[in-house]
Amino acid sequence: MRDVPIDRTFPARSDRRGFALIAVLVVMVVLGFIGSAAVTLTAGDQKVIRLFSDANQADAAAAAGLEHGVATFQAGGAFPVAATINGYNYVVSQSVDQFDYNGDTVADTVYLASDGTFNEAGNGEIVYVLESEATKGAYKAVQRIRVARRTLSIQPPGALTSNASAVLSGNITIDGRNHTTNGTLASDNGNTGACNENKPAVTLTDSMKYVDPQGSVNLNGHSDYSSEDPSYTTKDESIVYVSPEDVLGLEPGALDAIIQDADTYVAPDTIAGMVYVDGDYGSGAAGGNNVTGTGILIVHNPLYNPREHDPADPLYDSAKASNLDVYGPANLGNINGGTFHGLIIADKIERINGNIDIIGAVVSLSEIDITLVGNGTATVKYSCSALNQAGSSSSLPPTRLSWSSD
């Protein structure tokens, strides 16, 4: 076997020289530059985004503080209000707004008059400034809002006011004369429509509707309505009630903030102030059969507009009228016990029954005829003082006047 000659034209492995190390180093440096640039750009972008984020989060915390302040103001709570949300602190202060409206060069307390104008003459509600300050990192956000308390002036036009026909049966008493808060007759102070004057027993808002008293129903009211058919009833088409806000003289949606889910609402034994549930109430639904307390009980589906369900109305909406699960009325079921001082507003009243006493007024919004069956000694007595008491016991969302941020 012949030996194979060793080829010496190419150096042995240990003797080879090349550019590998240099090339690798060069490539690494290049990649390093590229990576460094990318990291610099990304870090810069992240920093900018973080700064925006801090500013926005401080702003959001200030906004949250402002809403906290408005809720505290509505409830009559104490200021300053301070809290921490996810690590962001806010402090809300309250002050009486002051300005010189009468040109005497002295800034005095600002009042909001009922016509929406401002004055320093004490006409209306005091205007307050709520200021919320929140910080996040180097950012400080300040938001302020001017607010004024809202008072109710409840003046329903009868003991019972209905958008639909009312069939009355049993022994129910509906009395439009003015009563005291304990249900005794008050003196008749006239008939100009003022709160403390006698009213009709039933007022219908649609001239095509009717009142049908059956059995031993007892209607009473101001003598001006004694010759009506039936006695002590009237019809007034100038009244347009499609929502609780209409009845209370508030702008649409003014009560949205206090709406409670009827499916989860747990009624107290005694109602105090305003209760607004968005679905059925009484008779196994939210609340019980007894209604006791002082305030305003509202049973209304915010999506329900009775005019949209009345085929004779120009606003009739067949799609909504046929979708009662969503747009249908909330029912006030069979309430048959207790003594309630104030105002009951319901989409549709199933029954006012048993021996329940309602001193104040009742308003039914439904376009569907209502049937009040008073098999016991149920009474509905108009009472201006009870309505005023209910109004003053109901803390309403304040009027929001103006808003600014720094």
Added chain:
Amino acid sequence: MTDTRGMTLVEMMIAMVIVGIMGVALVGFLRAQHQTVLRQNNGVLATQNARAAVDMLARELRNAGYSPRGAVSGARIWAMQSDSVSWTADMNADGDTLDSSAGLWDERLAYYVQGSNLMRATPADGAVAVTDNVDSLRLAYFDGDGVATADPAVVEQVQIRLFYSTPAGVQRGVIESQVALRNNIYAN
């Protein structure tokens, strides 16, 4: 050691050619990367500037119509166009809309696009460009029901869209924001 040899001329030339090719490729690669970095840088800057400008516009616009003194203040939105907006706000609650506080607030403002700049105009500072590389500013106005409106008295929401591009239009983008005009909401 007797086996150690130098490289031949041919080997040297081949090596130089290879190194040359690698060098050219490397320079090309570096230039491309440099251009990419520049483009990215420009894109990031353009985005940041557009975002800052929209944020500034949105923060100032939400004070539009701030009238703590009611009719005495008289603040309101003055002009609503699809590419510009102007308004007043009584920021110091003194009953007029004639003031400014250097670096903090102005009571009369306008935003509009001039050339490729988004301009912010106030009586105190005149018209100042707040960002460049702007293609267009598109504003849409909606009332409380979400319906488009041209009535300054009822507008409650303003949608802001700022379209921008890097120089030579290599990269394009849009920054969007939505502003709730609380003072109009409360007034309505």
